[in-house]
Amino acid sequence: MKLTSRGRYAVMALVDLARFDTINPVSLRDISLRQGISLDYLEQIFSKLKKNQIVKSTRGTQGGYVLSKKPNEIKLTNILNAVDETVKTVQCKKESKKGCNGKATKCVTHNLWDELENHINTFFDKKSLQDLLKNNTERFN
Amino acid sequence: MKLTSRGRYAVMALVDLARFDTINPVSLRDISLRQGISLDYLEQIFSKLKKNQIVKSTRGTQGGYVLSKKPNEIKLTNILNAVDETVKTVQCKKESKKGCNGKATKCVTHNLWDELENHINTFFDKKSLQDLLKNNTERFN
DNA sequence: ACATACCTGACTAAAATGGTCAAGTTTAGA
DNA sequence: TCTAAACTTGACCATTTTAGTCAGGTATGT
Numbered sequence: 001m002k003l004t005s006r007g008r009y010a011v012m013a014l015v016d017l018a019r020f021d022t023i024n025p026v027s028l029r030d031i032s033l034r035q036g037i038s039l040d041y042l043e044q045i046f047s048k049l050k051k052n053q054i055v056k057s058t059r060g061t062q063g064g065y066v067l068s069k070k071p072n073e074i075k076l077t078n079i080l081n082a083v084d085e086t087v088k089t090v091q092c093k094k095e096s097k098k099g100c101n102g103k104a105t106k107c108v109t110h111n112l113w114d115e116l117e118n119h120i121n122t123f124f125d126k127k128s129l130q131d132l133l134k135n136n137t138e139r140f141n
Numbered sequence: 142m143k144l145t146s147r148g149r150y151a152v153m154a155l156v157d158l159a160r161f162d163t164i165n166p167v168s169l170r171d172i173s174l175r176q177g178i179s180l181d182y183l184e185q186i187f188s189k190l191k192k193n194q195i196v197k198s199t200r201g202t203q204g205g206y207v208l209s210k211k212p213n214e215i216k217l218t219n220i221l222n223a224v225d226e227t228v229k230t231v232q233c234k235k236e237s238k239k240g241c242n243g244k245a246t247k248c249v250t251h252n253l254w255d256e257l258e259n260h261i262n263t264f265f266d267k268k269s270l271q272d273l274l275k276n277n278t279e280r281f282n
Numbered sequence: 283a284c285a286t287a288c289c290t291g292a293c294t295a296a297a298a299t300g301g302t303c304a305a306g307t308t309t310a311g312a
Numbered sequence: 313t314c315t316a317a318a319c320t321t322g323a324c325c326a327t328t329t330t331a332g333t334c335a336g337g338t339a340t341g342t
Contacts, residue, residue, distance in 0.1 A: 015249040060309025061317045108156040201340025
């Protein structure tokens with residue numbers, strides 16, 4: 001299972017973007033400064049976000065990124081999937097006919113991790129960027 | 142966040158133990174063979190389980206491990222904590238006065254990961270070994 | 283006494299993580 | 313048109329974690 005700082009940064013950056021892109025595109029440089037995330041790393045992350053059509057970019061001076069949908073239409077699932085934070089708890093391959101651990105049957109815990117995966121995904125499916133904005137209406141920085 | 146095969150193995154092994162320890166202690170060798178987990182690795186895992194009083198051991202011939210509580214009293218939280226599968230989603234330290242990422246305030250997503258952590262822990266708090274046994278009454282191996 | 287089984291600690295190959303670095307291309311505005 | 317801001321791409325890398333292995337023990341029932 002993966003849930004690391006790449007996913008966290010992605011969410012942080014998008015919340016930042018949602019708050020500041022009302023007029024002009026937001027540059028990664030600004031996000032980098034406001035959120036304290038390395039610019040180079042942000043570029044990697046936004047490359048993935050763009051491929052997954054979560055953000056749109058404008059090049060050149062005064063360029064930057066904007067959200068490609070409304071904050072309430074962007075679920076955390078979308079974001080985390082985009083940056084490869086796949087919530088996979090099971091090492092056992094579902095398709096594998098051999099079952100888990102090279103055994104003929106599914107391992108005892110197989111269903112458990114499936115349940116957990118659903119449990120977590122449900123959480124991320126419900127939460128949108130909009131929800132995070134609500135909780136952060138106070139000024140910061 | 143960590144949730145890796147060590148935790149999975151621990152759960153698998155304990156389910157196995159719960160099913161076979163009715164008369165005699167169960168040797169790690171047997172568990173290793175039945176579950177397809179390396180014996181050496183199992184020993185590491187059981188060392189931790191023992192330290193956390195989830196299992197008791199008997200040495201010597203015919204020795205092995207037994208659960209130290211009833212299956213319905215052993216929650217998955219207990220197991221996963223014992224083998225250091227701490228479900229920590231937030232890199233930001235809660236205590237740190239400096240806030241997350243060296244900023245003066247909590248990062249925008251701070252509460253989010255807290256919520257997620259609770260969400261996951263709730264899941265593990267509810268599930269006991271007993272619950273897993275129910276779903277695996279059919280013979281295997 | 284000896285085989286079985288627990289116990290302990292050191293070690294390690296491979297992968298993931300969290301970045302950095304370098305070399306572009308594009309475009310707005312002076 | 314020139315230039316600086318900003319996106320784009322891909323290679324690279326140090327550190328940490330993972331998932332074990334290996335080598336030696338120690339305890340104990342028969």
